[in-house]
Amino acid sequence: MTSFRDYQDRRQRDVTEMRMEVLPLGAREFQGDRAGLITRLAAGVIDVVAIFLVVLGVAVAGWMLSFIVSPLNPLATTADGMRRFPQVVLLVMIGYGLAWLYFMICWATSGRTIGNLVMGLRVINHKGSRLRWPVAALRSGFVVVFPIGLAWVVASGANRSVQDLVLRTNVTYDWVVGVPTLAGILGRNRGSQKK
Amino acid sequence: MSQPEPSPRPEVVLVTRPTADQPAPTSPAHILRAVISHSIGLATFTVTTAANITQQAVNAAASSGAHVAQRGMSVVVDPILDAVVPRVTDAVLDRLDLTQIVLDHVDVDAIVAKADIEAVIDRVPIVPIADYVIDEIDLPQIIRQSTGGVATDAINSVRVQTFGADQWVSRLTDAIVRRRQGNLQAPGEPESLEELAEETKDAQAQDTQSP
Numbered sequence: 016m017t018s019f020r021d022y023q024d025r026r027q028r029d030v031t032e033m034r035m036e037v038l039p040l041g042a043r044e045f046q047g048d049r050a051g052l053i054t055r056l057a058a059g060v061i062d063v064v065a066i067f068l069v070v071l072g073v074a075v076a077g078w079m080l081s082f083i084v085s086p087l088n089p090l091a092t093t094a095d096g097m098r099r100f101p102q103v104v105l106l107v108m109i110g111y112g113l114a115w116l117y118f119m120i121c122w123a124t125s126g127r128t129i130g131n132l133v134m135g136l137r138v139i140n141h142k143g144s145r146l147r148w149p150v151a152a153l154r155s156g157f158v159v160v161f162p163i164g165l166a167w168v169v170a171s172g173a174n175r176s177v178q179d180l181v182l183r184t185n186v187t188y189d190w191v192v193g194v195p196t197l198a199g200i201l202g203r204n205r206g207s208q209k210k
Numbered sequence: 211m212s213q214p215e216p217s218p219r220p221e222v223v224l225v226t227r228p229t230a231d232q233p234a235p236t237s238p239a240h241i242l243r244a245v246i247s248h249s250i251g252l253a254t255f256t257v258t259t260a261a262n263i264t265q266q267a268v269n270a271a272a273s274s275g276a277h278v279a280q281r282g283m284s285v286v287v288d289p290i291l292d293a294v295v296p297r298v299t300d301a302v303l304d305r306l307d308l309t310q311i312v313l314d315h316v317d318v319d320a321i322v323a324k325a326d327i328e329a330v331i332d333r334v335p336i337v338p339i340a341d342y343v344i345d346e347i348d349l350p351q352i353i354r355q356s357t358g359g360v361a362t363d364a365i366n367s368v369r370v371q372t373f374g375a376d377q378w379v380s381r382l383t384d385a386i387v388r389r390r391q392g393n394l395q396a397p398g399e400p401e402s403l404e405e406l407a408e409e410t411k412d413a414q415a416q417d418t419q420s421p
């Protein structure tokens with residue numbers, strides 16, 4: 016047991032923030048295991064909703080901007096034939112493109128999308144470190160184009176989706192306790208790069 | 211030290227008796243008596259005079275030499291006291307159980323009751339002590355144990371529930387296709403446990419650094 020004097024000395028040497036954020040005891044056992052279907056599905060839904068909201072925001076912003084270009088005739092088309100509200104196909108294309116970029120950047124930097132962050136998941140490669148940019152780009156494209164590949168999680172028996180099998184990646188339970196900060200995420204990435 | 215009071219100067223008085231009027235003694239008895247009485251008188255005078263002179267001399271010496279004597283005393287005595295008193299005190303204290311004496315004879319409670327506790331508390335660093343206690347008893351661990359693995363906040367609760375659902379789905383599938391559950395362990399260390407491990411490592415390093 017450290018004496019109070021030792022404690023005081025140590026405290027004055029290096030002032031560290033007290034960490035009250037804790038991982039629940041029962042959750043420790045499965046940290047690092049490959050995650051199952053429901054958790055990954057929930058994370059995916061959160062991400063898709065987020066992307067949908069962003070695309071919707073883009074559409075609404077475009078609709079608003081169209082009035083600056085041509086303020087008259089608020090319905091359907093403008094005088095020069097431009098649509099005020101983009102076609103759904105275009106929005107879907109934007110959504111796919113955005114999703115690809117979003118997944119790639121998230122997996123290559125922190126290994127977590129927003130959905131993964133909320134559900135406590137992390138995407139890693141076969142060595143256990145974060146994905147390299149090419150792999151992240153490939154996996155992101157694969158997931159966007161073939162989302163049903165997630166269903167193989169159930170069939171594989173080891174919680175691997177088709178994307179995981181092809182690109183040798185893993186989606187693991189890896190809870191973020193407390194509010195993640197940019198500095199924390201970048202610091203972690205440096206740490207995993209060293210390995 | 212007070213000065214010795216000067217004694218009154220003793221006076222020597224000579225008493226003479228006229229003898230001319232009396233007829234001169236003629237008988238041997240008279241002569242003898244006269245000789246004896248004069249001898250006694252002379253002896254008495256001599257003794258009293260000597261005593262007075264001695265007393266005067268002593269008084270004079272005492273009044274004039276008092277300071278000198280005092281200074282001389284301190285020069286001689288002080289080093290002796292300096293050398294002797296600490297040893298004597300040590301020896302005495304070694305032979306006494308002072309704690310027991312105080313416990314037996316002093317009302318400690320009364321002294322404590324008199325003490326200004328508020329002033330003491332004002333000087334005590336309460337917040338560092340509280341932090342120390344929290345650190346030392348590992349309050350986070352106690353919270354963990356008291357909650358018994360039940361998720362403490364909404365997010366954790368959702369995560370735990372979906373994890374349960376994952377388990378249920380995989381068990382169901384395993385039962386349907388009649389297979390054992392595969393190995394779910396992924397390579398690498400999860401970040402959530404890595405931080406804990408680093409904290410423990412840091413704490414151990416600090417413990418070994420500080421003796």
